[in-house]
Amino acid sequence: MKTVVCIKQVLQLGDEVEFTDDGLDVDPDYLDPALNEWDSFATEEALQLRERLGGEVVLVTCGSKASEAALRRCLAMGADRAIRIEGVARDPFSVARALAEVVSAENADLVLCGVQSSDAVQAATGTALAELLDLPCAAVVTKVDYDAGARTAVVDRELEGGLVDRVEIDTPAVLTIQTGINEPRYANLRAIKQAEQVEIDVRNAAGGGAPAYRVRKMFVPDRGEGAEMIDGSPAEIAARIASIVKERLV
Amino acid sequence: MPRDPKHDILFEPIKIGPKVMKNRFYQVPHCNGFGSEKPFSQAYFRALKAEGGFAGVSTEYCSISPESDDTHRMSARIWDDGDIKNLSLMCDMLHEHDALAACELWYGGPHAPNMESRCVARGPSQIPSDFEFLTYAIEADKDDIRYLQNLYVAAAKRARTAGFDIVYVYGSHSYLPQQFLTPYYNHRTDEYGGSFENRARFWRETIEMVKEAVGDDCAICVRMSTDMFMGEAGTQLKRDCLPFVELCDDLVDVWDINLSGIAEWGEDATPSRFYPQGRALPWQAAVKAISKKPVLGVGRWTNPDLMAEAINDGKLDIIATCRPSTSDPFLPKKIDEGRLDDIRECIGCNVCISRWEIGGPPLICTQNATAGEEYRRGWHPERFTKAKNADNDVLVVGAGPAGMECAMILGKRGMRRVHLVEEQDDMGGTMRWIPQLPGLGEWARIVNYRKIQIDKLKNVEFIPNTKLSAKDVAEYGAEIVIVATGSYWSTDGLNGASHATIEGADASLAWQATPDQIMGEGKELAGDSVVVFDNDGYYTGVSMAEKLALEGKKVTLMTPLGTIAPYMHFTLEAPNQHRTLHRLGVEIVPYHLPSRVEEGVVVATHVYDEEGHEKSFAADGVVWVAQRRSNEALFRELKDSIGLDQLKAEGVDSLYRIGDCEAPRLTADAVFSGHRLAREIDSADPSLPLPFKRERRMVDDASVASEKAEYAALYAEASLS
Numbered sequence: 001m002k003t004v005v006c007i008k009q010v011l012q013l014g015d016e017v018e019f020t021d022d023g024l025d026v027d028p029d030y031l032d033p034a035l036n037e038w039d040s041f042a043t044e045e046a047l048q049l050r051e052r053l054g055g056e057v058v059l060v061t062c063g064s065k066a067s068e069a070a071l072r073r074c075l076a077m078g079a080d081r082a083i084r085i086e087g088v089a090r091d092p093f094s095v096a097r098a099l100a101e102v103v104s105a106e107n108a109d110l111v112l113c114g115v116q117s118s119d120a121v122q123a124a125t126g127t128a129l130a131e132l133l134d135l136p137c138a139a140v141v142t143k144v145d146y147d148a149g150a151r152t153a154v155v156d157r158e159l160e161g162g163l164v165d166r167v168e169i170d171t172p173a174v175l176t177i178q179t180g181i182n183e184p185r186y187a188n189l190r191a192i193k194q195a196e197q198v199e200i201d202v203r204n205a206a207g208g209g210a211p212a213y214r215v216r217k218m219f220v221p222d223r224g225e226g227a228e229m230i231d232g233s234p235a236e237i238a239a240r241i242a243s244i245v246k247e248r249l250v
Numbered sequence: 251m252p253r254d255p256k257h258d259i260l261f262e263p264i265k266i267g268p269k270v271m272k273n274r275f276y277q278v279p280h281c282n283g284f285g286s287e288k289p290f291s292q293a294y295f296r297a298l299k300a301e302g303g304f305a306g307v308s309t310e311y312c313s314i315s316p317e318s319d320d321t322h323r324m325s326a327r328i329w330d331d332g333d334i335k336n337l338s339l340m341c342d343m344l345h346e347h348d349a350l351a352a353c354e355l356w357y358g359g360p361h362a363p364n365m366e367s368r369c370v371a372r373g374p375s376q377i378p379s380d381f382e383f384l385t386y387a388i389e390a391d392k393d394d395i396r397y398l399q400n401l402y403v404a405a406a407k408r409a410r411t412a413g414f415d416i417v418y419v420y421g422s423h424s425y426l427p428q429q430f431l432t433p434y435y436n437h438r439t440d441e442y443g444g445s446f447e448n449r450a451r452f453w454r455e456t457i458e459m460v461k462e463a464v465g466d467d468c469a470i471c472v473r474m475s476t477d478m479f480m481g482e483a484g485t486q487l488k489r490d491c492l493p494f495v496e497l498c499d500d501l502v503d504v505w506d507i508n509l510s511g512i513a514e515w516g517e518d519a520t521p522s523r524f525y526p527q528g529r530a531l532p533w534q535a536a537v538k539a540i541s542k543k544p545v546l547g548v549g550r551w552t553n554p555d556l557m558a559e560a561i562n563d564g565k566l567d568i569i570a571t572c573r574p575s576t577s578d579p580f581l582p583k584k585i586d587e588g589r590l591d592d593i594r595e596c597i598g599c600n601v602c603i604s605r606w607e608i609g610g611p612p613l614i615c616t617q618n619a620t621a622g623e624e625y626r627r628g629w630h631p632e633r634f635t636k637a638k639n640a641d642n643d644v645l646v647v648g649a650g651p652a653g654m655e656c657a658m659i660l661g662k663r664g665m666r667r668v669h670l671v672e673e674q675d676d677m678g679g680t681m682r683w684i685p686q687l688p689g690l691g692e693w694a695r696i697v698n699y700r701k702i703q704i705d706k707l708k709n710v711e712f713i714p715n716t717k718l719s720a721k722d723v724a725e726y727g728a729e730i731v732i733v734a735t736g737s738y739w740s741t742d743g744l745n746g747a748s749h750a751t752i753e754g755a756d757a758s759l760a761w762q763a764t765p766d767q768i769m770g771e772g773k774e775l776a777g778d779s780v781v782v783f784d785n786d787g788y789y790t791g792v793s794m795a796e797k798l799a800l801e802g803k804k805v806t807l808m809t810p811l812g813t814i815a816p817y818m819h820f821t822l823e824a825p826n827q828h829r830t831l832h833r834l835g836v837e838i839v840p841y842h843l844p845s846r847v848e849e850g851v852v853v854a855t856h857v858y859d860e861e862g863h864e865k866s867f868a869a870d871g872v873v874w875v876a877q878r879r880s881n882e883a884l885f886r887e888l889k890d891s892i893g894l895d896q897l898k899a900e901g902v903d904s905l906y907r908i909g910d911c912e913a914p915r916l917t918a919d920a921v922f923s924g925h926r927l928a929r930e931i932d933s934a935d936p937s938l939p940l941p942f943k944r945e946r947r948m949v950d951d952a953s954v955a956s957e958k959a960e961y962a963a964l965y966a967e968a969s970l971s
Contacts, residue, residue, distance in 0.1 A: 016251060032708075186713040189643045189669060190727025190901075 001055030001148060003046040004108040005079065006099050006129065007039035009063055009070035010119040017220065024215045035070040038114025042177040043074045044184040045144060046112055053148055055109075056080045060102050062088035062095050068200055075195035076187030083201045090120070093212035096128035098205040104133055110153070111174045115140050123176075124212065130174035137174045138167055142181050146171070251588030257554045259561050261586060263305075264568065266544050267469030267503030269350055269415045271568065274561060275582040276306040278506060278548050279354035279418070279473070280572035282622065283605055283612035285310070285326045288945040289336035291612070292326070293343045294625035299575050300347035302632075303582025306568075307344050308352035309337065311420065314405035316367035318357040318426075322609030325356065328405050334412045341413030352416035352471065353409040355402055355460075357426040359435075360387035361512055372398055374429050374436040374443065374452070381424070381512045395442065398426065399456045406460045410468055416504070417468045419457050422475040424512040427453035431490055434483035434511075450494050457501045465503075472498065473506035476533040479517055487533055495541050505545045506570065507534045516822030519572065520550060522598025523689035523789075524826045527551055528560065535565035546570045552577075552595040554585045576602055577617040580632055591702050594618055594631075595695045601918045604820035616696060616918040619655060619925035626942040629929060636664040638932035642903075643667040645728035647718055647884060650679020651917050652909025653734030654700040656924030661707035663928060668710040669728065673717040677701050679736050681917065683769035687793035688800060688830075696917065720887035724900045730931065731888070731902050734924065735881040737910035739764035743844070745785040745876035747810040747857070752876075753846035761849055761871045765790050768797075768873065777870020779804040781852045783844055784875040788817040788916075791875040792827055798873070799834035806867055807836050810843040810857045839867070847872055878914035885911060906937055 011031035018027040046057040059074050059082040061067055071082040088098040103111055111133070113126035123139075130137030142164070143156035157165040158178050169175075187195070230240045253261070261273045277299050284292035296307045312326035313319060319327075327333050341351040359373035363385050372394045373387030390398060406417045421428030429435035430452035436443045442451050453472075461470050476491040478484030485491060495505065509530050510517035520529050527550045534547035546568035551557050560566040574581055577596035584593050594617045602613045602621070615621035620629040637660070644665050646657045649672035657670040676682065678697040685694035704710050723731055741764055743752025757764045760776065767773035780803050784791025792815045795807040807814055814831070818824040831838065842854040845864060852867045885907045888897065897905060908927050909920035930936050 183715070186711075186716060188722075188726045189645065189667060190725060192667070193643075193727055 001049060001053040001110075002058065002106065002108045003049055003055070003110045003112060004058045004060060004103050004106050005039070005042050005046045005074065006103070006111065006113045006125070007043065007059055007061050007070055007074055008036045008114070008117045009033050009061065009067035010036045010117050012119065019218055023217050023219070025218060033066060033069060035073045036114050036117045036119075038116060038118075038177060038179055039070070039074070040077070040184040041179050041181050042112040042114050043077055043079060044182045045177055046110075047078045047185070048182060049110070049144070049146060053146070058106055058108070059083065060085070060099055062098050062205070071200055072192075072195045072198070073187070075198050076191040077185055078187075078191070081201065082198065083203060085203050085205050087207070088205045089211050091212040092120075092122045092124035092128050093209065094205075095125050096132055097209050099125070099129050100132035101206055102203060103129065109148070109151075109172055110146065111135065111172065113174065113176045115176045115178050122212075126174055126176035128212075133174065135172055135174050136169050137176070138169050139176045140178045141175045142178050144175065144181075253586050253588050254554075257558050257585055259558050260554065260569065260582070264544055266416070266471075267465070268467060269469045271305040271350055272348055273303070273305045273582060274557075274568050275304045276546055276568045276570045277304050277308060277575045278546070278570040278572050279308040279310050279352070279420070280576070281310040281324065281603075281606040281613065282576075283324045283610065285324045286312075286328070286333045286336045287324075289339050290943075291622070291625040291945055292337070293340040295622065296340050297343035297347065298624050298631065299579040300344045300349035302575075302578070302580035303586060304349055304575060304579070305582075306350040306352055306416065308354055308416070308418070309340070310354065311356035311425075312337075312353050312405075312409075313362075314355050314357050315369075315401045317364065317369040317371045317401075318359075318362045319364045319367035319369065320358060320362055321364070321366035323606055324610060326353075328353065328355070328408050328412070330408075334408050337409075337414075338412040341415075345413065350415040350469075351413060352418065353412070353414040354418040354420045354473065355405050355409065356420050357398065357401065359426040359429050360385055361424065373426065374438055377435065377437070392440075395452060399452075399459050402456050403459050403463045406464045406468070410464045415468060416471050417460060417464055418471045418473055418506070419453065419460055420473045421453060422473045422506075422508050423510065423515055423518070424475070424478070427456060428475060428485060431494065432478065432483070432485045434478070434480055446490060446493055449490070450497055453494070454498055454501075457498055461501050469503040470501065471504045471506055472502045473508065475508055475510055475518070476530075476537065477509050478511040479509075479514070480511065484511060487536055492536060492540055495537050499541050499543055502543055504543055504568070505537055505541055507537045507545055507547045509533060514822075514825050516600075516825060518548070519600060519603055519822055520598065521600050521821060521823045521826075522550070522692040523823055525598075527553060528556055531560060531565050535563075538565055538567070544568055548572060550574055550596055550598055552581070552593060554590065573598065573600075573602060576613065576615050576621045578631070579618075594699050595692075597692045597695045599693065599917075600821035600823065601916060603822055604817065607820040607822070614916075614918045614922065616916075616921060617699065619918075619922045623942070626944070627929075627940070628943075634659070634662045634664075639730075640664045640932075641666055642729040643727065644669070644730040644732065644931075645723065645726050646670045646732045646734055647723060648672065648679065648734035648736055648909075648911065649674075649677040649712065649714075650734060650736045650909060650920070651681050651696055651700075652736075652911070652920040652924035653679070653732070654697070654704065654924070655921045656732055656734060656908055656928045657710050658700050658703050658707065659925050659928030660931060661704065661710035663931065665709060665931075668707075669713055669726075670704065670710060671713045671716050671718055673715070675714045677704070677712060677714075680766070680770065684917075686769060687789070688796045690789070690793070696921070718884070720884060720892055723884065723888060724892050724897055724902060727901065729901060729903045731897075731905045732927065733882075733885040733888070733905070733907040733911055734909050735884055735907075735911045737878040737880050737914040739766050739790075739874060740876050740879055741874065743783070743847075743874055743876050744879070745783075745810075745843075747785050747843055752844050754848050755844075755872070755874060755876075757874055759849075762847070762874065763871065764874050765794055768794065775803075775871030775873070778802075779806070779869045780871040780873060781806045781808055781844075781867055781869040782873045782875060783852075784809045784814065785811065785877060786875050787811055787815060789815065789823070791815060792818070792831065794873050794875060795836050796827075796830060796834060799831070799836050805834070805836045806839055806852075806869060807831065808839040808842050808844065808852070808854060808867070810841065812840055814838055814840065878910065880911050880913060882907070882911055904936070
């Protein structure tokens with residue numbers, strides 16, 4: 001059982017934000033790197049599959065040397081090895097192309113991605129990767145029941161309004177994993193130290209292909225106006241809200 | 251973050267008499283246990299507040315004469331040139347931060363026990379103190395009155411020499427000038443008693459004399475309580491205080507307006523259990539409405555929105571704080587820099603005050619472990635040195651107050667990685683449920699402040715829902731292991747009165763419980779009646795009684811102590827807690843210790859009954875607030891079963907324990923314990939506190955020789971026997 005987990009080191013915004021002079025990106029001084037939250041769930045799911053079925057968990061990421069911190073975090077959780085692809089643009093198509101090249105060579109039984117990354121929130125990389133690998137894909141997965149013998153998986157997908165879509169999917173397949181599917185384990189300090197010693201396999205992206213988009217401008221939108229602070233007793237507040245709703249409905 | 255413009259008003263300068271305060275933050279007089287006898291501790295404690303942005307900082311009450319000696323409690327004193335010198339250090343250090351220094355001139359009258367000076371105080375009438383036992387004053391005649399007023403003048407001049415910018419003629423808390431103003435203390439029939447004009451005469455004349463003496467150089471501040479909550483006998487706002495403001499407004503440069511007399515001064519230094527911040531605002535606003543001078547007032551202010559609102563609404567000019575300035579000396583600076591979530595908000599527990607009430611020890615603070623340690627341990631609340639062993643990884647087991655504090659400070663000291671591992675799903679330990687006790691909601695600030703700070707520290711990771719065995723700890727990969735697993739309430743009645751368990755006590759039974767079970771685990775006792783046994787003596791027993799009474803149970807609060815919750819006397823919570831329990835119909839049974847319990851009945855004996863007569867108290871359930879025990883199983887297993895050698899082999903170089911896991915104690919002391927270890931994690935032996943600097947007279951050869959010569963001559967001269 002080999003599972004490849006595609007992870008991303010996201011850049012989180014703090015309370016304040018400034019943009020670079022060209023207005024195309026956030027000033028890196030205002031960003032904190034972290035492992036994408038969804039990817040810790042994807043890694044945990046892969047580790048649980050390995051605990052049940054044996055095999056290997058391989059991590060892949062696109063990013064600079066700094067993004068190895070995210071890989072090492074997942075290595076500390078227990079992943080077996082890690083590949084980092086250098087020189088990839090940040091849009092989902094470019095990332096998916098770079099990942100596809102590496103992932104296809106791994107001949108994995110399952111490929112897990114997070115549903116989305118918390119910084120770009122495109123929710124596109126996983127499905128794009130499936131398309132490029134020509135693999136079936138299930139998105140927003142909240143449960144994985146993998147049958148190694150049949151080479152199928154029954155997975156639950158989270159839909160709107162609390163509905164669950166249970167589907168059977170042939171494997172190999174790409175699954176995009178939703179938060180809450182499991183409880184990601186914490187790495188103890190010994191595992192973190194050991195993960196620091198692991199050699200990471202660094203590859204260069206082949207490049208080429210059009211990006212999914214080009215950033216034209218990054219900015220903080222103008223603040224809306226007309227907020228009304230409602231004071232008073234709960235009954236008064238409720239009455240005021242009711243009258244606002246009535247006004248707007250008319 | 252820049253300052254929020256809505257708080258700009260707090261940073262506008264204000265003129266008070268001949269001086270200008272650079273902003274609206276002022277530390278009103280409050281005790282710290284240092285007085286004039288520990289001048290460096292005093293100066294460093296106050297100066298940190300100036301560094302943190304307070305524009306004016308006062309001494310605590312500062313005695314003007316040996317006749318006003320508050321020993322056993324610790325006041326400042328400005329009796330002689332030595333006191334001038336000692337207090338001038340504080341003034342100089344405040345001035346280095348462009349803050350004004352204030353001196354609260356104090357004469358206690360009948361409240362001064364004079365245990366060190368052995369003098370006798372003078373007062374308006376010869377009625378013993380309602381605050382002290384066996385303390386009477388001389389009923390002052392006209393000569394005494396002149397003498398007293400001259401004491402104020404002489405002390406004011408000494409204060410000016412020391413470098414003080416603001417001089418108080420202090421009356422609040424039932425001290426001398428306010429005694430004259432108040433019928434409860436003043437039974438005189440001469441021109442200093444009776445009518446308002448007569449009762450006001452002493453204070454007005456004294457202010458005039460002090461103003462005349464130092465008013466060109468110092469601002470004159472009058473601190474007045476505007477309601478003693480004693481009905482006709484006490485000072486009243488409309489009858490006494492507003493007329494007094496009108497009478498003296500021309501003389502006074504700034505009014506310091508508060509509430510209460512001394513016997514229940516928890517109405518002024520309000521515990522959060524009973525009052526929110528800004529409690530005195532209506533009284534302060536009433537003075538502000540008629541005075542042409544700036545008005546400052548306490549209110550346990552921690553919320554800058556409410557501070558700005560008080561000024562914008564014309565209710566106050568200057569935001570005065572005691573406890574919040576101790577909890578966070580950098581309160582003004584953090585507001586100025588828009589760092590509101592870095593404010594270490596006062597929780598209003600009053601353990602700071604408890605130390606003054608106990609008499610003698612330096613103040614402590616639940617929120618700020620560095621309070622009182624600025625000089626003697628050299629701790630700065632906002633600055634840290636990088637630990638010499640910062641290349642180590644630390645595991646802290648248990649995220650209660652001690653563990654959180656320790657992990658936070660280790661993070662600030664730059665340790666490579668700190669893992670704070672907790673069995674429950676969030677931080678707080680017992681402090682998750684203590685704030686759910688009646689009235690203690692603000693205590694959640696202990697947890698909230700630390701959670702926010704820990705979240706900001708990149709080298710500190712919080713790991714919830716993880717119970718570590720000793721083996722897990724040994725193999726965790728940390729060079730430093732700190733066990734902070736807290737304590738639990740004894741389940742078998744073991745208590746500090748009998749030093750024994752109680753027959754039949756077993757909290758695993760359905761009809762018995764401990765506070766941990768009720769608050770932490772949601773255990774419910776069936777039935778209508780319950781006996782709460784309390785031998786802890788602080789808030790837990792009375793809070794359990796109050797909670798259960800609020801839920802409709804008939805509660806009997808039994809204690810072997812002479813009174814319930816005696817420590818709450820020191821925190822000023824006792825009077826209103828008594829009122830609350832009385833209102834709820836809780837039956838108080840002091841001096842009783844259960845000898846045995848069985849379902850439906852608690853059998854107890856009076857602790858002074860030599861014949862041990864038993865008395866039965868019918869109760870459906872029993873709650874044991876008997877004593878706490880450390881949760882030390884993990885520590886013992888690590889130290890005794892695995893052993894330090896094996897731990898070393900696993901890479902654990904050092905093992906410590908902190909907080910209640912070591913020994914149960916006040917939350918303030920548990921937090922201190924975690925802080926202390928983190929501050930000294932790179933000392934030669936962090937398990938032992940480094941010695942702190944003691945301010946004391948040091949004997950040397952020269953002083954021994956000169957003192958011995960002087961006393962030899964003195965005794966030789968005394969030839970009569």
